[in-house]
Amino acid sequence: MHFTSNSEYWSKRYNRQDHPWDLHRPSRPIIEYFTQLKNRESKILIPGAGPGHEVGYLYEQGFKQVHYMDFSDSACSLFKATYPNFPADQILSDDFFNHGGKYDFIVEQTFFCALEPSRKMRKKYADSVYQLLKNGGKLIGLWWNFPLDPPPSNPPYGGSKEEYLGLFEEKLTTQIFDTCYNSAEERAGKEWFGVFSKKS
Ligand SMILES: C[S@@+](CC[C@H](N)C(=O)[O-])C[C@H]1O[C@@H](n2cnc3c(N)ncnc32)[C@H](O)[C@@H]1O
Known part of the structure; x- marks a missing residue:
């Protein structure tokens, strides 16, 4: 098993306050995307949510059906x-890969990049997203734009636009996949913003 698939690896990092991925505030691209939506009844899943600032923020903004998920007890x-x-x-x-349920939105932020950087695992993520989305549901979020090859020994693991689109376009339709224009300052120019919808 790759070390990133072990919840204890993540719990130990939270326990020693070693979580440099924590923005300590909700991620601007994600909250701006949801803020422009009129329908606040959507069922939303944020997997690998860690500190969960986006979950808390969206709930407070009236998205009462937002769900937090993380397999690390310390993150929860x-x-x-x-x-x-x-x-x-x-x-x-829960473990994202053992979860059932159907959602209108799945939100990606520094979860994909925390997974084993193999073709097999990335395909498993894409398949799970497909299973968990309702027809017409959307995967929205952020993916690092730095190359995966050679994979660094520790996450975050990046990727190319071609790889991401190749992965998701098997089962989802790309609506947006562009350089993110409203990233957190420390991530400016380093990430793609994507919206993919499940074909109904
Ligand atoms: C790099 S952290 C990012 C946390 C959060 N998204 C953020 O932006 O601060 C990755 C998170 O994914 C969680 N995680 C990794 N694999 C998981 C899995 N299979 N199911 C659920 N959570 C998982 C880890 O416990 C960790 O909290």
């Missing part, structure tokens, strides 16, 4: 401590 505890009023039954302490 961190989220609960930060957002004590968030509904307990929408905190999913």
Whole structure:
């Protein structure tokens, strides 16, 4: 098993406060995307949510069907401590790859890049997204634009536009995949923003 598939690896990092991926605020591209939507009833899943700032923010903005997911107990505890009023039954302490359920949106932010950087695992992610989306549902979010080859020994693992599109376009339609124009300052110019919809 690749070390990133072990929830303990992530819990140890949270426990020693070694989580440099934490923006300490909601991610601007993600919240701006949702803020322009009129329908706040959508069922949203944010997998590998870690500190979960986007989950907490969207809930407070009226997206009452947003779901937090992380397989690390320490990540879940961190989220609960930060957002004590968030509904307990929408905190999913699950492995994304064993999860059932259907969502209108799946949100990607530094989850894909934390997975084993193999073709097999990336295909598994794309297949799981497809299974978890309702017909017409959307995968939206951010993917690093730096190359994967050679893969660094530790995450984050990047990729090329060709690879991402090749992966998702098997089952989803690309609506947007461009350099992100409203990234957090520390990520400016380093990520793609994508919206993919499930063919109905
Ligand atoms: C790099 S962190 C990013 C956290 C968060 N998205 C953020 O932007 O701060 C990756 C997260 O994915 C979680 N994770 C990794 N594999 C997972 C899996 N198979 N199912 C659920 N969570 C997973 C880890 O526990 C970790 O919290």
